Amino acid sequence: MKKIGMLAVAGILLFGFSANVNAMTESELEAKLTATYTINGHEFSLKDTEKVLVEEYLAANEISEEDADYIAAKVDEAIQILEDANVSNIDALSNGDKNKLVALVSDISSNTAVKATVLSGGVLSIQNIDGTEFARVTKSAIRQTGNNNIVLITGGISLLGIAIALGMLKKKNA
Amino acid sequence: MKAKSIVFYISEFLLTIFLFLLLACILLQATLFNASFMQSIITRENFVSDTTAQIEEEFSYYILQSGLSEEVLNGLITESEMAANIEEYVTKFYNGEEIVIATDELQTRLEDNIVTYLEQNNIVVADEASLDQFVKEIVNTYKQNVEDAFSFSLVQKPFIKIKNILPFGLGISVLLFLGLAIFSMFFCKRENLSIPLLATGLLYGCIWYYLAQNLDMKNFYVYTTAFSNLVKGMYEIIHNHIDIIAIIFLVSGFLSGGIYYFFKVMKEQKIKSVSGAKIP
Amino acid sequence: MHKAKNVLKGIAKNFAVSFFFVAFFAFLFFLFGEKQIKPYFSLASNLSYSTIKKENTDISFDSVQKRLLDYPNYGTIWATLKIPTLNLELPVYHGDTLDLLRYGVGHLAGSYFPGEGGGIVLDAHNTDEYFGTLPNLPIGGTIILDTIYGEFTYEVTETKIIHQTDEASLPVKTSEETLMLYTCYPMHYMGLTSERYVVYAKLIGADYES
Numbered sequence: 190m191k192k193i194g195m196l197a198v199a200g201i202l203l204f205g206f207s208a209n210v211n212a213m214t215e216s217e218l219e220a221k222l223t224a225t226y227t228i229n230g231h232e233f234s235l236k237d238t239e240k241v242l243v244e245e246y247l248a249a250n251e252i253s254e255e256d257a258d259y260i261a262a263k264v265d266e267a268i269q270i271l272e273d274a275n276v277s278n279i280d281a282l283s284n285g286d287k288n289k290l291v292a293l294v295s296d297i298s299s300n301t302a303v304k305a306t307v308l309s310g311g312v313l314s315i316q317n318i319d320g321t322e323f324a325r326v327t328k329s330a331i332r333q334t335g336n337n338n339i340v341l342i343t344g345g346i347s348l349l350g351i352a353i354a355l356g357m358l359k360k361k362n363a
Numbered sequence: 364m365k366a367k368s369i370v371f372y373i374s375e376f377l378l379t380i381f382l383f384l385l386l387a388c389i390l391l392q393a394t395l396f397n398a399s400f401m402q403s404i405i406t407r408e409n410f411v412s413d414t415t416a417q418i419e420e421e422f423s424y425y426i427l428q429s430g431l432s433e434e435v436l437n438g439l440i441t442e443s444e445m446a447a448n449i450e451e452y453v454t455k456f457y458n459g460e461e462i463v464i465a466t467d468e469l470q471t472r473l474e475d476n477i478v479t480y481l482e483q484n485n486i487v488v489a490d491e492a493s494l495d496q497f498v499k500e501i502v503n504t505y506k507q508n509v510e511d512a513f514s515f516s517l518v519q520k521p522f523i524k525i526k527n528i529l530p531f532g533l534g535i536s537v538l539l540f541l542g543l544a545i546f547s548m549f550f551c552k553r554e555n556l557s558i559p560l561l562a563t564g565l566l567y568g569c570i571w572y573y574l575a576q577n578l579d580m581k582n583f584y585v586y587t588t589a590f591s592n593l594v595k596g597m598y599e600i601i602h603n604h605i606d607i608i609a610i611i612f613l614v615s616g617f618l619s620g621g622i623y624y625f626f627k628v629m630k631e632q633k634i635k636s637v638s639g640a641k642i643p
Numbered sequence: 644m645h646k647a648k649n650v651l652k653g654i655a656k657n658f659a660v661s662f663f664f665v666a667f668f669a670f671l672f673f674l675f676g677e678k679q680i681k682p683y684f685s686l687a688s689n690l691s692y693s694t695i696k697k698e699n700t701d702i703s704f705d706s707v708q709k710r711l712l713d714y715p716n717y718g719t720i721w722a723t724l725k726i727p728t729l730n731l732e733l734p735v736y737h738g739d740t741l742d743l744l745r746y747g748v749g750h751l752a753g754s755y756f757p758g759e760g761g762g763i764v765l766d767a768h769n770t771d772e773y774f775g776t777l778p779n780l781p782i783g784g785t786i787i788l789d790t791i792y793g794e795f796t797y798e799v800t801e802t803k804i805i806h807q808t809d810e811a812s813l814p815v816k817t818s819e820e821t822l823m824l825y826t827c828y829p830m831h832y833m834g835l836t837s838e839r840y841v842v843y844a845k846l847i848g849a850d851y852e853s
Contacts, residue, residue, distance in 0.1 A: 237816045238753025241761070249714045299686035306690045309417060309511045309587045312740060314692050314717070321697045322717040324752035325740050372660070379664050424741035428768045430833045486833065493834030500835055557654075561661035569665060578684045584692035616661065617654060624653030628646050 213257040215247045221261050226268055231277045242315075242324060250318045256301040263293045371551040378543055378559040383566055385536035386608055388529050394601050396526045398457040401597075402450065408596040411446045413589035414512040421504050429497050435476040439469055440505070452513050459523040462516050464509050466502045473498055511586035557620030564612030571605045704792045704851055709760050711792070717752070722790040724748050724765065724824075729776045735788070739766050748773070754815045754823075757788050757795040758849055762815035763822045769840075774826035777842055778802070786822060786844050793851040797822045797844035804828055807837045820846040 213221075222243045225234035235243065252260075267290060274286050282290075297303065304316040308325070315323040394400045405411065422436050448465075455462050477494060481487075488494055510516070547553040580598050584591045699715045715721040715737040722735040739749025748767040755761030767773035780786075784799040805812040805825075813823055821843055828840035 236753075236810075237814065238751065241755060241815055242753045245711075245714050248710060248712075295686060296682065298689050299682035302689075304689045304691050306585050306692045308692065309421065309508055316691060316693055317716075319697070320693045321695050322693055323714070324717050325738050326752050375660065376664055379661075421741075424745065425835070427745055427770060428827055429835060430831060481833075488833045490832075490834070493832055493836055496835040496837070497833075557657045558660050558664075561658055562664040565661055565665040566668060569669060577681070579688040582691035582693065583687055585690045616657070620654045620657045621650060624650040625646075627653070628649045632646070 213254060213261050215252055215257060218252065218257040218261055219244060219247050221264055228268060228271045229275050229277065233271065238326075242326065246315065246323060249323065252318075253302070256303070259301055260297055260303075263297050267293055367551055371547065371553070374543055374547040374551060374553070375558045375562075378540060378547070378556070379562040379566070381536050381540035381543065382559050382563045385533065385540055386563065386567070386612075388533035388536060390601070390604055390608065391525075392529050392533065394604065395597065396457075396522075396529060398453055400600075401453050401457070404593055404596045404600065405449060405453070408589070408592040410512070410589045410593055411442055411449055413592065414449070414508065414587065415440060415442050415445045417512075417587055417589065418505055418508045421508060422501055425497065425500055425504070431477065431497070432480060435473065435480050436501075437476060439472055439476070439501075448509070449513070452509075452516070456513075456516060456519055456522075457526070459519065459526075462513070462519070464506050466506055469505055470498060470502050473501055508587065512589045514586050514590055555619050555623040557616050557623060559616075560612050560619055561616030564609050564614075564616055567605050567612065568609035571602065571609055574602055574605070699791050702791055704758055706758075706851060709758065711756055711759070714756075715791075718743060720747070721750070722757070722788050725787040725789060726780060726784070727787075728780055728784045731776070733767065733773065735765060739764075744768055751813075751815075754813075755820075757790055757820070757822075757846075758793065758851070760820050762813065762817045763788075763820070764813050764815065764825070765823070766825045769826040769828070769830045769832075774824060774840075775830050777824060777826055777840055778830065780842060786824070786842075788822070793849060795846060795850075796848035798847045799842055799844045801843040803841045803843070805839050805841055807839055809839075812841060822846070 223235060223240040225232050227233075234240075270286055270289050270293075271282075274282050276282055298305065302318050304318070304320075306314050306316075308314050312325050314325050317323045418440060419436070422439065423433065426433055426436070452462050452464075454460075477498070515522070544553070544556065578598075580595050583595055585594075696716050696719055699719055699721055702711060702713050702715060702721070704710075705712055717738040719737055720734045721737050724733045724735050725731065734747040735750055736743045736747055737750050737752070739751050743749050744767060748765050750756075751764035751766065754764035757763060769775045769777075780799055780802075782799050782801070786797040786799065788795045788797070803812065813825065814821075822845075823841055823843055825839045825841040827836045828838040829836060830840075
């Protein structure tokens with residue numbers, strides 16, 4: 190009995206701290222994800238097609254407030270990584286910092302209901318929360334031969350997570 | 364007496380840990396870190412034919428926009444060649460050698476097919492660059508698909524490190540287990556291993572149950588069907604092995620304890636009957 | 644009977660001790676280990692891919708918000724593209740990956756849908772069956788998108804040849820609704836080309852289904 194009590198206390202300690210305090214709505218999340226951020230004098234934002242994808246995904250799927258909060262927190266962490274690194278583009282980041290960004294993507298995919306995967310040839314397949322396929326995207330907007338644009342992130346992928354990482358990685362090609 | 368008891372239970376606890384680690388090392392060496400195991404899953408899950416089919420399908424995507432005919436893709440890849448390539452990649456992967464996906468032969472075959480097709484149909488191409496682009500895309504598609512299908516290569520370095528450590532882990536676990544078992548046999552008068560066997564069986568049973576409840580691999584999909592099925596197949600077999608270990612060790616634990624207590628009771632009874640005590 | 648009882652008692656004692664050990668391991672795991680492992684399990688469950696397609700019958704349009712209330716699944720047909728001048732009538736799929744372009748016109752994921760007021764990007768192969776005759780479509784020509792939620796009519800305003808990497812020529816955040824059709828250029832070419840032929844058209848009529 191005592192053991193069960195101790196397990197319960199451990200459970201509360203583990204999960205209780207993660208309870209959300211300031212719940213974020215979907216529209217607030219959309220604004221946060223599609224905003225342009227000025228970091229160390231350089232502008233970072235998603236590509237327009239990615240912004241539209243975020244808008245459509247959030248319109249078609251009910252994201253819980255907990256998930257919205259979690260994703261927003263990860264966006265803040267990504268911004269913080271860029272601020273701390275004091276670089277003008279992602280290319281200039283150290284491998285350690287790049288890995289931190291990838292870890293954020295992985296965190297979102299593993300801790301929220303957002304489901305996605307990478308298909309052959311670096312095609313990102315995003316699932317709706319009801320299990321149907323929402324969209325497939327590649328990095329290149331202009332189709333035909335662009336199959337070698339690889340979006341390969343070992344560990345984890347999510348629509349919003351990839352949007353954050355790719356949106357910021359985009360800077361390197363600008 | 365009390366101190367001996369404490370030492371006895373601590374030794375039982377440590378024996379459980381060593382036995383658990385020992386089995387974990389054996390399980391991993393026999394499955395995940397065993398090239399033959401990987402090959403068997405590759406066969407079981409139709410990895411080669413799935414990969415070949417997917418590559419052929421993706422090749423066909425480029426035909427419509429190229430103005431060429433499907434016949435330029437004839438004989439580009441075969442299942443037998445793919446099987447040989449995959450076997451080579453598996454061997455290199457487990458030996459820690461660099462995996463290089465060879466595309467020269469494919470490129471030559473494709474170029475030859477295109478030349479033959481153009482000649483047979485009296486087609487003169489003004490801009491060779493667009494054909495080169497087509498060849499490049501087909502070769503890239505092949506390379507990308509094989510890389511995706513064999514995505515394990517992404518984790519080759521840490522994999523090899525663990526693979527090299529495992530035999531030491533196994534050796535140390537065996538030594539510690541045997542050493543402690545012998546020590547407790549003399550010091551604590553241990554006469555059976557029922558508790559470590561039962562605890563290890565229970566532990567593996569709990570792991571099996573925890574995985575079944577928490578790791579949903581039914582819809583797992585990443586990169587290609589072939590790769591996803593390979594991962595799911597490996598997981599399924601390892602999960603089943605955990606179940607088997609749990610059952611074997613639980614049964615052994617119960618049997619070991621049962622036999623020990625049976626003979627103990629018999630012995631006590633014999634002593635009592637010899638000394639003339641009334642048998643209830 | 645008494646013998647069996649004693650044997651069972653002994654086994655039960657061993658099992659109880661084993662159970663206590665396992666409970667202790669479980670306690671340590673739930674206290675320290677699970678937090679590390681759970682995200683990977685969740686990740687493996689989330690890395691999924693479904694071939695289930697939802698019927699597009701429920702999709703409706705919010706004319707106040709200028710937004711679809713739900714979106715078609717990837718790979719499903721949500722419209723028919725009609726170009727009377729070219730005698731073309733083609734199915735439009737949501738998504739434009741190469742596997743879909745074998746069957747019809749692709750709709751770039753991340754571009755808007757008709758009625759939403761932004762850039763709509765559609766692409767298809769340059770064979771005569773698809774967009775191979777696009778250069779014959781004159782400025783002022785009509786393009787109709789007959790969607791599952793209404794019919795939208797566009798008028799061609801401009802044509803352009805762009806490089807395959809020129810994404811800026813296919814804007815989606817536009818001040819007025821623009822339909823963009825593109826295909827590989829030059830037409831009827833052997834191999835893969837690096838140029839694209841683009842047709843731009845503006846919205847001139849919308850008939851929403853109630």
